[in-house]
Amino acid sequence: MTEDMVLPAQHNPVTVGEPLLEVSGLTKYFPVKGGFPIRRTIGHVQAVDGIDLTVRVGESFGLVGESGCGKSTTGRLITRLLEPTNGSISYRGQDISHASRRELAPVRSEIQMIFQDPYSSLNPRQTVGKIISGPMEINGIEPDGGREKRVRELLEIVGLNPEHYNRFPHEFSGGQRQRIGVARALALEPKLIVADEPVSALDVSIQAQVVNLLQEVQRELGIAFLFIAHDLAVVRHFSQRVAVMYLGKIIEVGDREAIYTRPRHPYTHALLSAVPEVSLTDDGDSAGRERIRLAGDVPSPISPPSGCRFRTRCWKAQDKCATEEPPLVQISGNHAGHLTACHFPEDPTTEARDEDIVLDPALAALEEEG
16 A cells, blocks of 8 residues: 555544354254255255354454354354354444344445455456446445545555556456455445455465465454364464354364464364474474374264264264263363363473374375375
């Protein structure tokens, strides 16, 4: 952003640090149809199953986990693109869980979304100017100087040429298209943006540019972000607080330093051990990091395991884990706000263990042969 650029003023100011979005017991089940000749419901995909989270004013909050754990569904529930099965979504103290279209109208402009795929989220038949000004037209907003002037300002804010106003999406690269998506999200001066894997479809060389752009937007405009991603390195760079999801549940939440350097849940340990990161000690040698390789895939969300959902892949699982679901609470040794859902939490470190944890029988056999 250049120094002479005019940034949009945020209306109805709220205090930084206050709760902006509060989610409690949020649940989304998708019916599974089957049977012949009558298509009847034979089960449910438990995509999101009773999660709690809070995003504060001006905060960047990360949501991470494996593919299929319910991250994107959570984002769509919060933006009310999907109707929740159970639970509550409160925005600035107002319950919007099952609000009608008319009831949602006043807050629609304040909660925007950046979609994962920049190639399918933009209408190929509309010009860039039409795409970005569309939300303003729908909400009847007429900025000072007109919509075209505002769109050109937004294009400049996201690092594009204002002269691109009359171009079509196919004339842009993936990174440029995602910048158009960011400009569209900013058009209504939102207070919360849900970014659903906004860089996963982009080349690595472009990802940093888009993440830096989002950071600059967040810092300059004071917009809160719910940043959804499976790339732990990107989330660490962007988010102040992080929640870890597994099979529809949040299993750990805390500030960035606590999650990345003092994790307590075994699944968080396994995730972090898979991050390709080289850390050097003072003498230049590679610092030892734990190595955990899990067996199998994530269980089916149609029939998740009883008790703790991670127990089928956990090296610390005991009988209690199958019968009692661990609550998401602050455990002994954790800082305030660092919550973990585990009966037998790990030590708060990511340093190398005496022995690597290898739960995959095939990998273990190969290493023994070697």
